[in-house]
Structure formats: structure tokens, C-alpha cells
Amino acid sequence: MTAFAVVRTQSLFATAMLSGVFSLLSALLLVTLDAVDVAFTEAAVGAGISTVLMLGTLALTSRFERPPSHSPVIPLFVVLVTGAALVYGTLDMPNFGDPNAPAQTHVAPDYIGRSPHEIDVPNIVTAILASYRGFDTLGETAVVFTAGVGVLLLISGLRRRRRKEKEDV
Amino acid sequence: MRHHLILRVVTKLLIGSIMIFALYVQFHGDYSPGGGFQAGVIMAVGFIIYGVVFSLEDVQRVFPPWLVHKLAALGVLLYAGTGIVSLFLGYSYLDYTALSPHHPVHGQHYGIILVELGVGITVTGVMVTIYYAFTSRTPIMDDEAW
Amino acid sequence: MVEEAVRDWEFFLGHMNYWLFIVLMMTGFYIVVAKGNLVKKIVGLNIFQTSVFMFYISIGKVEGGTAPIFPVDMNIDPAVVYSNPLPHVLILTAIVVGVATTSLGLALIVRIREEYGSIEEDEILKIEKEIALQEIRLHSEVMGERG
Secondary structure: OHHHHHHHOOEHHHHHHHHHHHHHHHHHHHHHOOOHHHHHHHHHHHHHHHHHHHHHHHHHOOOEOOOOOOOOHHHHHHHHHHHHHHHHHHOOOOOOOOOOOHHHHOHHHHHHHHHHHHOOOOEHHHHHHHHHOHHHHHHHHHHHHHHHHHHHHHHOHHHHHHHHHHHHO | OOOOHHHHHHHHHHHHHHHHHHHHHHHOOOOOOOOHHHHHHHHHHHHHHHHHHOOHHHHHHHOOHHHHHHHHHHHHHHHHHHHHHHHHOOOOOOOHHHHOOOOHHHHHHHHHHHHHHHHHHHHHHHHHHHHHHHHOOOOOOOHHHO | OHHHHHHHHHHHHHHHHHHHHHHHHHHHHHHHHHOOEHHHHHHHHHHHHHHHHHHHHHHHOOOOOEOOEOOOOOOOOOOOOEOOHHHHHHHHHHHHHHHHHHHHHHHHHHHHHHHHOOOEHHHHHHHHHHHHHHHHHHHHHHHHHHO
């Protein structure tokens, strides 16, 4: 899997490219899981925007990673223990694709059954996104906006100050 | 990337179709996969591609930063404003029935289109803002180092 | 005996997806914990995040179901099974929010690089320590003069 290649490689440029490949592959996986909307987003975001952003960051910082100074044994141990705990947790989970799983039996049939005559929009995902869960989406939009403002505050403020310093000199 | 002729010609051809596709995804989101989030991202990709292949100055002449910032805020306002309008019409917040009281289903349609438009505008604005912010810094290393 | 074997096999196949996502998640977690480079850590976080997304979507999958979109003419066939649209909605927004927060993290890294001249965790810690020691020395000198 691509993820393992990301662990091994030291060139950050390759890492950025591999993470783009990784999201494209995961988009394919999402299509097979019936989540076309999500796959669409993942492909556009992961393979398009985040790769460009990664490259932008690399251009501003450095291209290579230094070899780690401490041994990877302790992190590996932590990761294995956490993984084992999670696997133990899944033993009680319902089987994959089980129509009687708890996730399938509460609100979902309600949304699927009601949206045709209440909202009359073929794409149920859109109907839930914009109407039933409009508050959620409003919150998400606000988060995206806040993140944008944060990036602006972090990296475009300094330039002006620098220019001022130059003028002072 | 001044010397990459093929890249520049192909980009010119692509940008138009990317933008039209973004608009299609935006307004056809009720019927097929898509919606504000995806459309916003695709639209932003259209601008970013222009910036990458040509230059930052070129894309900022087409889509100046102040406009991008205003748009990002406008999208959230449009979304929240839809909710406020339904409040003033005597319904609860974000209840789209208010937009067409005799025909609740139509009201839902209008509401969804407005809200998705708000989401799309915000996402485009924010993504392009982030791109501008990253690329407008002077890079520490030059292009040849790649 | 055969029945039991079949049930075991179904259990194994039915839980395979969770285990795959756990492996993926742990890969991301390992990158975050073990690697010193900040950009690498962000990529690791992204992998972690994607594994959670896929976990959600796989919960929403229904056996024999199809994508949750009705036919355009709205003639709904009650026999068609649709996958659960709710996780799709949640993850859809989460992806876009995820990329926005990722870019926030990258912006922080750019600023750190400008201040410290490095994006390696241990180097930054070393520089921090030196700065702290210098400040302590400075303070003690000032206090000493006063005393």
C-alpha cells in the first residue's frame, strides 16, 4: 500500500506525491462502497488541492527529511498495542454490509423514506446535507471559513511587517 | 514555466471545461453526486491551475485577493442569511418551508440551492485564499533546485 | 462442524474491513509518533483521518445496496436497497474541513520554519532550550544587579 511507502521514503517531494496517489486510490475504494459523493470530494480535494498545498509548503521549507535520531522501537510498541486494542474492540461489531446493524436501523431508513415526499430531491445525500442537517453544514462552512482566516493571519501578515522594517532601514 | 508551450495550451483548454464542470456540479447537485463542497473545490482548482502554469500575478489580475476574501465571507453570510430570512418569515431557523409557504417542497428546493451556493462560494474563496497565501511568500529555494 | 466453519469464515470476512482500516490508521499513527519531520507528521495525520473516513463509509454500506440517489423521475422502486446516506453526509463535510485544517497546519509549519530555520522536531526543541537558557541568564543578571 502507498501508506507504507510514505513511511519509508525520506524525500518529502515523493511523500507529497504519494499522498496524492493515496487519496486517489481511497476515492476508488469509496466508489466501491457506494459513496459516490464522498469519492468525488476525496478525488478533487486529495488529489488536487492538498498536493498543491503540500508542494507549496515544501517550496517554502525544505525538501528532505533528516534520518530520525531516536530508535523507532517505542513508537512501534505503542502503535501495536493501540492496534491490538482496536482489533479487540471490533470483535463485537456487526458484519460488513449487515442490513440489521444498529447504524442502519435508526435514522437512516427514516431519511430515505421521508425525503422523496418532503424534499423531493433525487440525491438523498444533498437532501440531508442541506436540509435535515442544515445546522451541521452551516457549522462546517463556518469552520472552513475560520481556517481560511487563520491561514491568512498566519502567513500573509508578516510580509507587510517586513516591508515596513525595510522602509525603516 | 514560461517555456512549457504544450502545458500552457492544454491548460487554456482545460480551464474553461473545469469551470463549467464546477457550475454543473454546483447546480446539478440535487440530481447527481455533487453539491456545494465539491463544486467549490473544483472551481478553486480551476484558478489554482491557472496560477501554477502561468503566474501568481496573472491569476491575481483575473481574481484579485480582495474579491476572494469578500467572496469567502459572502458565502457564509448567504447561508446564515437564508436562515435569518426564514426566521423573519415566522418559521424556525433554516426551515426552508418559509421560502414558499404554499408549496413546502418548492421551498425546500429553493433553500437547498441557496444554501449550496453559499457553501460553494465559501469553499472556493477559502481554497483560493489559502493558495494565494502559500504562493505569495517568497520561496527560500528557487525553481532550479527541484 | 461445517456450519461452525462457515460462520467463522463469515465472521472473518465481515470484520476484514475493520482490520484493514485499523492497519491503515496505525500506519498513520506511527508516522505521527515516530517521525521528527513536521510535514511528514501532517501526512501521517491525513492518513489517519482517511482511515477514519473509510471506517465510517464502510459502516454505512448495506449488502446489495446501491448509491443513495433516486432515479431522476422519482419513480422509486421499493425493492431497491440504498446504502446509508448519513455517514456519507458527515464524511463529505469532514473531508473539506480536513483539508482546510491541514492547510492551517502547513501554514503553522511555514511560520515555524521562518522563525527557527528548521522543520525537524528535535532541532526545534534544541533551539527552544537555548533560547530559554539565554532568557534565564539574562533575567538572573538583571536580578543580580538589582540585589
